[in-house]
Amino acid sequence: MTDFFEFQSKTKILSGRGALLRLPNEIRLLGGSRILLISDETLKKIGMTERIRSILQEENLQIAEIFTDIPTDSSLSVANHIAEICRDRQIDAIIALGGGSVIDTSKGVRMILSQKSDDILKLSGYEGLPAGKGIPLCIIPTTSGTGSEVTGVAVIRDENRNLKMEFISTNIQPDIAVLDPEMTVSMPPKVTAATGMDALCHAVEGYTCLQKNPLSDAYAVTAVRLVSENLVRAVKDGSDTDARIAMANAALMAGISFSNSMVGIVHGIGHALGAVSRVPHGTAMNILLPHCMMYNMDECEKGYADLLLWLAGPEIYAATPESGRAHACVRFIRRLSEQLRAICGLPLTLSEAGVSKADFERIAETSLRDGANLVNPKYVDRDVILSILEKAY
Numbered sequence: 001m002t003d004f005f006e007f008q009s010k011t012k013i014l015s016g017r018g019a020l021l022r023l024p025n026e027i028r029l030l031g032g033s034r035i036l037l038i039s040d041e042t043l044k045k046i047g048m049t050e051r052i053r054s055i056l057q058e059e060n061l062q063i064a065e066i067f068t069d070i071p072t073d074s075s076l077s078v079a080n081h082i083a084e085i086c087r088d089r090q091i092d093a094i095i096a097l098g099g100g101s102v103i104d105t106s107k108g109v110r111m112i113l114s115q116k117s118d119d120i121l122k123l124s125g126y127e128g129l130p131a132g133k134g135i136p137l138c139i140i141p142t143t144s145g146t147g148s149e150v151t152g153v154a155v156i157r158d159e160n161r162n163l164k165m166e167f168i169s170t171n172i173q174p175d176i177a178v179l180d181p182e183m184t185v186s187m188p189p190k191v192t193a194a195t196g197m198d199a200l201c202h203a204v205e206g207y208t209c210l211q212k213n214p215l216s217d218a219y220a221v222t223a224v225r226l227v228s229e230n231l232v233r234a235v236k237d238g239s240d241t242d243a244r245i246a247m248a249n250a251a252l253m254a255g256i257s258f259s260n261s262m263v264g265i266v267h268g269i270g271h272a273l274g275a276v277s278r279v280p281h282g283t284a285m286n287i288l289l290p291h292c293m294m295y296n297m298d299e300c301e302k303g304y305a306d307l308l309l310w311l312a313g314p315e316i317y318a319a320t321p322e323s324g325r326a327h328a329c330v331r332f333i334r335r336l337s338e339q340l341r342a343i344c345g346l347p348l349t350l351s352e353a354g355v356s357k358a359d360f361e362r363i364a365e366t367s368l369r370d371g372a373n374l375v376n377p378k379y380v381d382r383d384v385i386l387s388i389l390e391k392a393y
């Protein structure tokens, strides 16, 4: 850790029961009157888009356009298409209701509009874009995992090259995040488990990656504690709103952490597993996390040892010899994954997730092009990736 760091988190957060009812006032404060609601077909079918529309309407705010044709993995062309709709319909505020794909797409749209571009592909790469004139963006997550509601990162699939592209800019950090358990209680147990493990992964990588700093650490350790105390509860009983709120806060805090300290090899390989073998992101994180922690062990031992305290609590931490704490941390996470498999069938291995060994070379090749591997605390090459894939099979 260096003595200089940057930290940014500019999203206003409304969290807790009834948070949704504050949405109209927030949209007004942002100056929104011609609103685009971005969501997906499933959420539309179960009445969630209608719920948002009626909350706004009760306060005399109208939705000008609803777009729900978002693919599971998002896509660059969809982001370009929605930006065109925004220009045609003179949209002045965007509300994104959904999981990672919907949220990242909306951030892509905001990026295109603020840069007055016609193609998001021209904007790929790392921070360095001028601020531009952004369109207000409000996020209502329906899963608790990606933390995308507060990050300056959007991962959007390039359907032509079968790659997941990463767009990084503080300019795309949303203005408002609304975390209301009403939006997550219906999340199925397996999705709750997978997205929760994604949040844990963000916190672990956030706590150990290259740009970690005292502020990102504070968010990471609290996120780890919240996941440890609440994930199994939320998976066992989706209607437990206390656990739902805690998991939403955990995902958000882990998002703030990794958005500032970066992620590493777990995401570097996980993105490729998603692109090549269509493994859902949270499932990939759950499978890869312990194996990647073992690979990073010599660089991150101290960090993993610290995290045992937040995962297992002070008694277990104190009873574990200092030299054994980092490995105990990995074992704790493995046991959590085993518990989740027993409760809801979350895959524990790549074979259980339906990955074919014949795809390993292509996964490794794709992963090597992922920026997350470049900033992993320990050097990553093709052989390292292949060996982790073998262990995780």
Ligand SMILES: [Fe+2]
Pocket (backbone or CB within 6 Å): 146, 198, 201, 202, 267, 281, 285
């Ligand atoms: Fe992730």
